[in-house]
Amino acid sequence: MNNAVVDLQNISVLVPLMSREIxxxxxxxxxxxxxxxxxxxxxxxxxxxxxLINQKILPTNGRINYSLSTRKKQYLDIMTLTQKVEESIFPxxxxxxxxxxxxxxxxxxxxxxxxxxxxxxxxxYLQKINSPLQEKxxxxxxxxxxxxxxxxxxxxxxxxxxxxxxxDEHTSALDPKMAEIVISDTAKYxxxxxxxxxxxxxxxxxxxxxxxxxxxxxxxxIVLDLADQEKQKLTKKDLIxxxx
Amino acid sequence: MNIFYLALEQTIVxxxxxxxxxxxxxxxxxxxxxxxGTFVLGAALYARSLSMGVEPLVAVLIALAGGFLGGVxxxxxxxxxxxxxxIASILALFILYSVNFQVMxxxxxxxxxxxxxxxLFGDQIIxxxxxxxxxxxxxxxxxxxxxxxxxxxxxxxLMQKITSNIEKFRMLGLGFSNMxxxxxGVLTAEVNxxxxxNMGFGMALTGIGSVVIGLDLIRRVYRSRKxxxxxxxxxxxxxxxxxxxxxxxTLLRIGIEPIxxxxxxxxxxxxxxRGVGSSPLNKIGVNRE
Numbered sequence: 001m002n003n004a005v006v007d008l009q010n011i012s013v014l015v016p017l018m019s020r021e022i023x024x025x026x027x028x029x030x031x032x033x034x035x036x037x038x039x040x041x042x043x044x045x046x047x048x049x050x051x052l053i054n055q056k057i058l059p060t061n062g063r064i065n066y067s068l069s070t071r072k073k074q075y076l077d078i079m080t081l082t083q084k085v086e087e088s089i090f091p092x093x094x095x096x097x098x099x100x101x102x103x104x105x106x107x108x109x110x111x112x113x114x115x116x117x118x119x120x121x122x123x124x125y126l127q128k129i130n131s132p133l134q135e136k137x138x139x140x141x142x143x144x145x146x147x148x149x150x151x152x153x154x155x156x157x158x159x160x161x162x163x164x165x166x167x168d169e170h171t172s173a174l175d176p177k178m179a180e181i182v183i184s185d186t187a188k189y190x191x192x193x194x195x196x197x198x199x200x201x202x203x204x205x206x207x208x209x210x211x212x213x214x215x216x217x218x219x220x221x222i223v224l225d226l227a228d229q230e231k232q233k234l235t236k237k238d239l240i241x242x243x244x
Numbered sequence: 245m246n247i248f249y250l251a252l253e254q255t256i257v258x259x260x261x262x263x264x265x266x267x268x269x270x271x272x273x274x275x276x277x278x279x280x281g282t283f284v285l286g287a288a289l290y291a292r293s294l295s296m297g298v299e300p301l302v303a304v305l306i307a308l309a310g311g312f313l314g315g316v317x318x319x320x321x322x323x324x325x326x327x328x329x330x331i332a333s334i335l336a337l338f339i340l341y342s343v344n345f346q347v348m349x350x351x352x353x354x355x356x357x358x359x360x361x362x363x364l365f366g367d368q369i370i371x372x373x374x375x376x377x378x379x380x381x382x383x384x385x386x387x388x389x390x391x392x393x394x395x396x397x398x399x400x401x402l403m404q405k406i407t408s409n410i411e412k413f414r415m416l417g418l419g420f421s422n423m424x425x426x427x428x429g430v431l432t433a434e435v436n437x438x439x440x441x442n443m444g445f446g447m448a449l450t451g452i453g454s455v456v457i458g459l460d461l462i463r464r465v466y467r468s469r470k471x472x473x474x475x476x477x478x479x480x481x482x483x484x485x486x487x488x489x490x491x492x493x494t495l496l497r498i499g500i501e502p503i504x505x506x507x508x509x510x511x512x513x514x515x516x517x518r519g520v521g522s523s524p525l526n527k528i529g530v531n532r533e
Binding site: 087088089090091092093094097100101102115138140 | 388391392394395398399401402403406470471472
């Protein structure tokens with residue numbers, strides 16, 4: 001197997017004062033062609049794990065090694081989508097303006113030279129996947145539905161080609177049909193662009209159908225860590241039993 | 245008609261300040277009262293420079309730079325949102341009062357014996373200067389920087405995630421905003437013929453009132469297909485200023501005592517702002533800045 005993109009070593013996270021351990025001595029590695037699905041009940045530490053990796057919070061103990069790029073500011077290469085779409089959009093600005101702002105960091109690094117080029121890339125991509133968003137580039141993003149916004153954010157993430165994509169229950173706030181569309185799009189894009197991805201979810205069917213690795217957390221500990229064939233053998237019953 | 249003409253004149257002088265407040269209040273979406281101080285700072289720097297024999301155009305540039313620095317100062321007080329924007333601007337205002345006194349050296353400087361802009365170029369220079377400030381705002385807001393400033397206003401924490409340094413946008417935005425206020429101070433000193441330490445009192449409030457009323461007015465009359473339209477927004481600022489000065493002059497004309505003027509104007513502003521707050525446009529919740 002190739003090198004780990006992210007290497008978590010003996011990670012613990014404690015809530016100060018409450019002396020409750022959210023994560024307890026976690027050792028885990030994310031490899032470059034992984035699509036990891038993380039399951040676990042509420043409070044099991046899923047979101048904390050995501051926030052640790054995108055450096056929103058620091059571990060109480062242990063360390064995380066990244067080998068994402070040679071750049072100093074590595075967090076630039078990690079993108080996170082959560083169920084709170086509002087956190088990831090600029091309200092009352094058009095879809096196109098949102099996209100341009102999202103592209104900002106890459107402008108700084110000189111990857112994309114002109115605005116026109118950037119815009120064309122989005123248009124071409126939307127055409128290629130025949131997305132209904134094609135017609136809505138000049139629409140106020142606040143007028144899009146939650147599902148459309150999440151789909152758009154996903155497309156933007158893919159276009160920006162992060163070195164690591166973190167999805168924290170990104171379909172939780174969507175209706176079943178839209179959630180299905182977004183999740184299958186996710187799997188499609190991630191596979192095609194070969195972006196390592198870690199996704200948390202409560203949907204057991206999604207956990208069974210998508211991804212090549214499965215991680216189950218319980219009370220801040222890893223209770224199940226399966227890959228490829230082992231994961232495919234798993235049934236819904238096995239997973240539900242893990243919650244009890 | 246006479247009142248209208250007078251109000252039009254006053255609005256032209258006032259417009260840079262309204263646009264400055266538009267930048268901070270609508271684009272950056274922070275409340276910045278510092279303009280009260282930087283307005284005086286602009287006038288003070290201009291008047292003092294002139295009285296020291298500096299060329300008028302150079303004096304204008306000095307005043308603009310001073311205003312910009314005033315804005316930078318507030319942004320440094322606010323740095324990383326450690327201090328609430330309102331408190332930061334009141335603090336800056338507090339500091340600027342002393343600074344303005346130091347700059348002027350006394351409470352009032354008359355420009356009568358100096359070679360001023362109007363003396364050199366005639367009255368139309370004021371209109372010309374106002375057009376320059378409009379041009380500046382249009383250029384800033386239609387550039388990439390403008391997009392980023394709006395991004396800063398729309399979702400600060402997301403901007404922080406994307407760029408990792410948003411303080412420069414706060415600095416530039418508030419800098420330009422206060423530079424425009426200083427510009428307005430220069431024009432006001434020019435038209436009045438003097439700079440006074442207390443001339444800035446209530447400017448921020450009046451400006452915010454003008455912006456809110458003006459933008460609401462323009463949205464009722466003309467609904468742009470674009471979500472963001474610099475032109476119509478600036479026209480809105482202009483209409484807001486005009487509304488304010490029309491009511492001011494009407495009040496003076498019908499014989500309100502100048503002492504009670506602020507009371508009556510304040511009440512009118514409250515009613516207008518509350519009226520805007522309950523307009524159906526606000527309830528839709530979309531297509532508004």
